[in-house]
Amino acid sequence: MILELRNVGKSYSTAEGPITVLKAIDLRLARGKSVALTGESGSGKSTLLHLAGGLDKPDTGSVRVNGRDIGQLDDSGRARYRRLEVGLVFQQFNLIPSITVAANISFHARLAERYDPNWEAELVEMLGVAHLLGRYPEQLSGGQQQRVAIGRTLAARPTLILADEPTGNLDEATGDSVLDLMLALSRRANLALLLATHSVRLANKLDEKVVLRGGMISQ
Numbered sequence: 617m618i619l620e621l622r623n624v625g626k627s628y629s630t631a632e633g634p635i636t637v638l639k640a641i642d643l644r645l646a647r648g649k650s651v652a653l654t655g656e657s658g659s660g661k662s663t664l665l666h667l668a669g670g671l672d673k674p675d676t677g678s679v680r681v682n683g684r685d686i687g688q689l690d691d692s693g694r695a696r697y698r699r700l701e702v703g704l705v706f707q708q709f710n711l712i713p714s715i716t717v718a719a720n721i722s723f724h725a726r727l728a729e730r731y732d733p734n735w736e737a738e739l740v741e742m743l744g745v746a747h748l749l750g751r752y753p754e755q756l757s758g759g760q761q762q763r764v765a766i767g768r769t770l771a772a773r774p775t776l777i778l779a780d781e782p783t784g785n786l787d788e789a790t791g792d793s794v795l796d797l798m799l800a801l802s803r804r805a806n807l808a809l810l811l812a813t814h815s816v817r818l819a820n821k822l823d824e825k826v827v828l829r830g831g832m833i834s835q
Contacts, residue, residue, distance in 0.1 A: 617683075618776050618808035619645040619668060624677035626663055637663045638831045641677070647775065650799060650809040652819035655828035661812040664828070665778045668810060669702055670694040681776060699728050703769035703777045703807075705798070707784040709761040711753040717764050718749040725771040732773075739767045742801060759790035766798050770805060777802055779811040783818065795821060 624641040627634045638660045645651050653661050666672045667679050671694075673687045680686070686697055698704070703724075711720050721740065725731040740746050743763045753761055762782060769777060782798065783791030795811075795818055802809045811822060819825045827834040 617644055618647050618681065619643070619810065620678075620680040621664075621668070622678045622680070624664075624667065624674045624679060626660075626667065626672070626674050636831055638667075638674075641831075641833060643826065643833070645776075645808045645810055647808050648803065648806045649824070650802060650811065650822040652822040652825045653810060653812040653828065654814070654816060654819045654825060655834075657814075659828040660831045661828055662780055665780050665810065665812055668776070669704055669778050670697045699724075700772075701775055703772065703774035705762075705765055705769050705777065705779040705782045707781040709753070709758075709765045709785075711761055711764060711768075713753050715752075716749065717745060717751050717753070717756070720753065720764055721745075721749075721767040721771055724768055725773075728772045730772050732771075735773070736767075736771050739770055739801070742804075743767050743797065757790075758786050759794060762786060762794050763797065766794070766801065770801055770807075773805065775807060777807050777809045777811075779809065781812060781814070783813075783815075791818070 621641050621643040624638055626638040627636045653664065655661055667674050670686050678685045678687060681701060686694060689697060722731055722736060745763055748756060748760060783794055786794060799821060813819055
């Protein structure tokens with residue numbers, strides 16, 4: 617099992633008092649599988665992804681990745697986890713504007729000391745961006761930028777991909793194409809994929825679908 621959430625709860629303090637975002641969440645995700653996390657805005661999807669990505673810690677329960685409770689790691693341990701074990705894909709592409717497409721794709725892999733030119737060449741071919749390698753992010757369309765962002769994430773060979781509305785800034789046809797490519801590449805690399813989306817239609821493309829309502833998994 618790559619990802620396992622056990623009885624996870626999370627609240628945030630506000631001027632009006634604590635707000636509970638997640639309560640008693642149990643979720644498991646195996647290597648080679650994909651799970652769509654659906655639900656209305658405010659249902660806790662992004663919070664759950666932040667916990668799985670080591671960007672925040674749960675108040676209760678545990679978040680285990682590859683058998684290790686990442687909530688027990690210190691800041692440097694969680695930074696190392698994000699560098700080596702998990703890949704993040706967001707609605708905003710977050711490419712580095714001052715470097716080329718080629719440098720963006722290899723950036724995380726080099727940071728993790730996992731740069732593999734053969735794997736990167738395969739990714740570039742599957743992503744259909746070989747003709748764009750010398751360009752800069754501002755010279756790309758939204759769909760092209762998201763393809764580059766996916767390539768950057770997969771180039772470092774993480775075991776877990778977390779995607780938060782990755783097609784939210786794209787038109788429907790481009791979004792479908794990008795998601796299909798992400799699924800194909802994830803299966804090719806035998807990764808686990810957890811993807812948050814508002815779209816039931818997109819969610820149906822993944823292996824399983826989980827619905828969050830009021831911070832809880834709806835049966």
